Amino acid sequence: MLEFIDTVGEAVAAVKDGSTVMIGGFGNAGQPFELIDALLDSGATDLTVVNNNAGQGDQGLALLIKEGRVRKMICSFPRQSDSWHFDAKFKAGEIELELVPQGNLAERIRAAGAGIGGFFTPTGYGTMLAEGKETRIIDGRGQVFETPIHADVALIKALKADGKGNLVYRKTARNFGPIMAAAAKHTIVQVSEIVPTGALDPENVVTPGIYVNSIVKVA
Amino acid sequence: MSIQTSATPLGRNDLAALVARDIAPGSFVNLGIGQPTLVSNYLTEEQNITLHTENGMLGMGPEAKDGEIDGDLINAGKIPVTELPGASYFHHADSFAIMRGGHLDICVLGAFQVSATGDLANWHTGAPDAIPAVGGAMDLATGAKDVFVMMTLLTRDGASKLVEQCSYPLTGVGCVTRVYTDKAVFLTGPDGVTVRETFGCTFEELQALVPVLKWKRELAAGAL
Numbered sequence: 001m002l003e004f005i006d007t008v009g010e011a012v013a014a015v016k017d018g019s020t021v022m023i024g025g026f027g028n029a030g031q032p033f034e035l036i037d038a039l040l041d042s043g044a045t046d047l048t049v050v051n052n053n054a055g056q057g058d059q060g061l062a063l064l065i066k067e068g069r070v071r072k073m074i075c076s077f078p079r080q081s082d083s084w085h086f087d088a089k090f091k092a093g094e095i096e097l098e099l100v101p102q103g104n105l106a107e108r109i110r111a112a113g114a115g116i117g118g119f120f121t122p123t124g125y126g127t128m129l130a131e132g133k134e135t136r137i138i139d140g141r142g143q144v145f146e147t148p149i150h151a152d153v154a155l156i157k158a159l160k161a162d163g164k165g166n167l168v169y170r171k172t173a174r175n176f177g178p179i180m181a182a183a184a185k186h187t188i189v190q191v192s193e194i195v196p197t198g199a200l201d202p203e204n205v206v207t208p209g210i211y212v213n214s215i216v217k218v219a
Numbered sequence: 220m221s222i223q224t225s226a227t228p229l230g231r232n233d234l235a236a237l238v239a240r241d242i243a244p245g246s247f248v249n250l251g252i253g254q255p256t257l258v259s260n261y262l263t264e265e266q267n268i269t270l271h272t273e274n275g276m277l278g279m280g281p282e283a284k285d286g287e288i289d290g291d292l293i294n295a296g297k298i299p300v301t302e303l304p305g306a307s308y309f310h311h312a313d314s315f316a317i318m319r320g321g322h323l324d325i326c327v328l329g330a331f332q333v334s335a336t337g338d339l340a341n342w343h344t345g346a347p348d349a350i351p352a353v354g355g356a357m358d359l360a361t362g363a364k365d366v367f368v369m370m371t372l373l374t375r376d377g378a379s380k381l382v383e384q385c386s387y388p389l390t391g392v393g394c395v396t397r398v399y400t401d402k403a404v405f406l407t408g409p410d411g412v413t414v415r416e417t418f419g420c421t422f423e424e425l426q427a428l429v430p431v432l433k434w435k436r437e438l439a440a441g442a443l
Binding site for chain 2: 090103171
């Protein structure tokens, strides 16, 4: 059931203690900052967070990590020049890290949304990130078995939604949005604009509304 | 016959220009973060190269200047960039399908080490206190038809980064096809390494720096 919600606070009430939460964005592009701030205010804790990175600077995901609300990060690139909150928690042994090559991260999320039970991929074969995983030689190439990443909730950002929950994004801010929307049981989207049903060209819809549960407009 | 093509070692920009010249017209190319990004400065309009950035775009233009900066339009290094006519956007799973599916002609990456058979180490030093971060390095190394590496040949301590076997954790196995360094261009593959050309040194001087070349004979440039 699609709901249009007035505030980001009400929207993130779906995130419970212990939830696995996907958060869209690559760098600042596509990061749903307002939803993340609301999640910080909500007090939900013991979270597993799926994001490309592990927070930057003193905002958004970095603050969730700083406040000790994230039990585990599943990401591809945690270490950055300004990832000091993650770095400190990691070195103190206070956060678990599952490091996943970026394309495997994306495909594992996609697989979850598509109902795929796993897949073999050449990425990572012969490296330490494939240790302990099933491998096969397929068409003469070494490949590693990877499993889907499901989530309870996805927090993503889009440019526009219509009354059916159909979404369009903007430029490289699209990044993880469409696949996370499909992979989570409950998808919460912050948008800049809500347009009347019929105002989006169906040919240009990127995420069909079937994947979307809650929409909140953020100024 | 000598394969020395420059009297001096090549600087970063000259090396970038050489890589750019070697990219076939019409190619789809991904340039890694750091030194490989310099290659874009030397691609010509006539070459008609389409640049891919793994956060979800084909047809990436140059870095954005003041008035052009748009927070929603960044490259894999999170630098604001521009879009060229004919650009397209797609989500992350599609972007990595473009790589993994073998649709990119060339990717250019930096490296800590490359082995004679094209193993690549460029993501992790393996130091026990280092926080690992892999990003798209393994996907790029595995997916592109040709993987070019740009690096200095020697570490600060003078050790060759072209090695018999990588001592750093691997990014990909047997994936590198060419290595562009300040002192030479190497071709790597299942049969081992050959030297295409040298800069500022003779083949014998290069052999003295790169132990894995010890038993190699110099081949004429044309024969490579």
